Every structure is written in structure tokens, then in C-alpha cells.
Amino acid sequence: MGATGAAGRAAPAGADARAVNPAATQPLAAADARRIAEAFLPEFPLGNRYDYYYVRGKLGSDPLYPGVLAALRGSDAPLLDLGCGLGLLAHALRCDGQTQAYRGVDNDSAKIARARRAADTSGLTHTRFDVIDLANTVPEHRGSVAILDVLQYLDADAQRALLVNAAAMLMPGALLVIRSALDDDSGRARATRVTDRLANWIGWMRFRPRCWPTREGLRETLEATGLQAEFAPLYANTPFNNWLIVAKRPAS
Numbered sequence: 001m002g003a004t005g006a007a008g009r010a011a012p013a014g015a016d017a018r019a020v021n022p023a024a025t026q027p028l029a030a031a032d033a034r035r036i037a038e039a040f041l042p043e044f045p046l047g048n049r050y051d052y053y054y055v056r057g058k059l060g061s062d063p064l065y066p067g068v069l070a071a072l073r074g075s076d077a078p079l080l081d082l083g084c085g086l087g088l089l090a091h092a093l094r095c096d097g098q099t100q101a102y103r104g105v106d107n108d109s110a111k112i113a114r115a116r117r118a119a120d121t122s123g124l125t126h127t128r129f130d131v132i133d134l135a136n137t138v139p140e141h142r143g144s145v146a147i148l149d150v151l152q153y154l155d156a157d158a159q160r161a162l163l164v165n166a167a168a169m170l171m172p173g174a175l176l177v178i179r180s181a182l183d184d185d186s187g188r189a190r191a192t193r194v195t196d197r198l199a200n201w202i203g204w205m206r207f208r209p210r211c212w213p214t215r216e217g218l219r220e221t222l223e224a225t226g227l228q229a230e231f232a233p234l235y236a237n238t239p240f241n242n243w244l245i246v247a248k249r250p251a252s
């Protein structure tokens with residue numbers, strides 16, 4: 001896989017056709033990023049603004065959400081966001097005019113509390129958040145599923161179990177949308193591993209990364225559940241080896 005690709009350039013060898021949709025490989029517009037981030041401002045003027053700056057920076061630099069929004073557009077299946085963090089996908093969906101029911105789950109109760117508060121502040125409808133540890137609990141769901149930047153926090157067996165469970169949740173026409181760094185021998189993969197470990201050391205991520213999936217391993221697991229998967233690079237100008245994987249049941 002090419003290690004130096006960026007948005008707007010040709011997709012690396014091995015990328016599927018979906019890879020080359022330039023509109024979906026750029027971050028959110030700065031004004032949208034700022035507006036969403038404002039929901040994370042502290043209640044009081046001298047309160048902690050960390051989440052505000054983090055959200056603004058993340059949305060303004062990472063092509064994650066436009067890529068996921070493009071994949072989900074046109075489907076009204078309820079969406080379960082596994083490892084939702086602060087629930088930014090819910091804000092991005094509503095900003096994009098997507099109104100499907102949204103449920104975010106995460107095992108970090110502090111993040112879930114902040115996600116609930118920001119969703120309330122923004123008046124997001126049909127949105128709920130719950131504390132769930134995906135290592136030992138499978139939420140009930142029928143619809144689409146998002147797993148964004150989460151797989152590396154589970155070991156290989158737990159990743160496989162999560163993907164098998166997520167595949168079983170898909171109702172007809174629904175999608176499994178994954179963003180994950182892929183493990184390979186590229187410089188991007190090395191930058192990803194270092195950054196994920198750093199996020200844990202500085203305390204932003206409570207849990208240490210355990211295992212970065214490979215493209216072949218993911219494809220094998222998804223195909224074993226009967227899903228067809230498309231892989232597309234989703235790193236824009238970031239140095240990371242992030243890919244968007246969109247899986248669905250083939251039409252019978």
C-alpha cells in the first residue's frame with residue numbers, strides 16, 4: 001500500500017472504487033466544526049475548554065465524519081455507534097441533515113456524560129447515549145452500525161466477536177461503517193501506533209491500544225459473516241493509516 005497518498009491524489013494500490021470520492025475525504029467545513037464544538041463549551045466562563053478545542057480541532061482536520069456521512073447518506077436505518085466517545089457522529093449527522101435514530105455507547109462514563117450534555121445543548125433529537133463495555137456486553141440493535149477508531153482498543157478475539165455481533169445487527173439495506181487504522185509496514189501505520197500509545201500515556205484515552213487489525217484479517221472476518229466490504233483510504237492530510245470500511249449484505 002502506498003504510504004504517501006493524500007486527499008485528492010490517486011488512491012493507493014488496492015483501494016476499492018469507493019476510495020476516490022474527494023468530497024468525502026476532506027474534514028468538515030470550519031464553520032460547522034466551530035458550531036458543533038460550541039456545544040462542548042463549559043457551563044461557566046472559566047470552566048475547562050479542553051473538549052471545545054479538541055472537538056474543533058478534530059472536526060476541522062480529520063476527514064472521518066464526512067467519509068462516514070457520505071456512506072450513511074440515503075439510509076434511514078437506526079444507527080448504533082459503538083465506542084462513540086463524545087458522540088461527535090451524532091452532531092455531524094444532524095449537521096448533514098440525517099435524521100435516523102442514533103444511539104452511542106462507550107465504556108468511558110465521563111465521556112458519555114459529556115456526550116449527553118452536548119447533545120442536550122444542541123437539541124439533538126432521537127439521540128441517546130449509554131455506558132457499555134463492548135468487551136463483555138453486546139447491545140441490542142437492528143439497523144446500521146458504526147465502529148469508528150475503536151477496534152484497536154480490543155484484542156484480536158474481541159475485535160472478531162464485535163464484528164460478528166455487529167454484522168448480525170444489520171437489517172436489510174443497513175450498513176456497517178468502520179474507520180480503523182490498518183496494520184501494515186507503512187510509515188503511516190507506524191505513526192498511528194505511536195500516536196495511539198501517546199493518547200493513552202497522556203491520559204486522553206483511558207485504555208491502551210491492543211491490536212491494530214490488518215486489511216486481510218478484517219476482510220476475512222466480514223466475509224465470513226456474509227458481508228461484502230469496500231476499503232477506502234480516509235486520512236486526508238493526516239499522517240495516519242486510517243481507512244474507511246463499508247460493509248453490507250449483498251442483494252440476494
Ligand SMILES: C[S@@+](CC[C@H](N)C(=O)[O-])C[C@H]1O[C@@H](n2cnc3c(N)ncnc32)[C@H](O)[C@@H]1O
Pocket residue numbers: 082083084085086087088089105106107108111132133134135147148149150153154207
Ligand atoms: C479514539 S476514540 C473514538 C471515539 C469515537 N468513535 C469517534 O470517532 O470520535 C475510541 C473510543 O472507544 C472507546 N472504547 C474503547 N474500548 C471500549 C470498550 N471495551 N467498550 C466501549 N467503548 C470502548 C473509548 O472509550 C473511546 O471513547
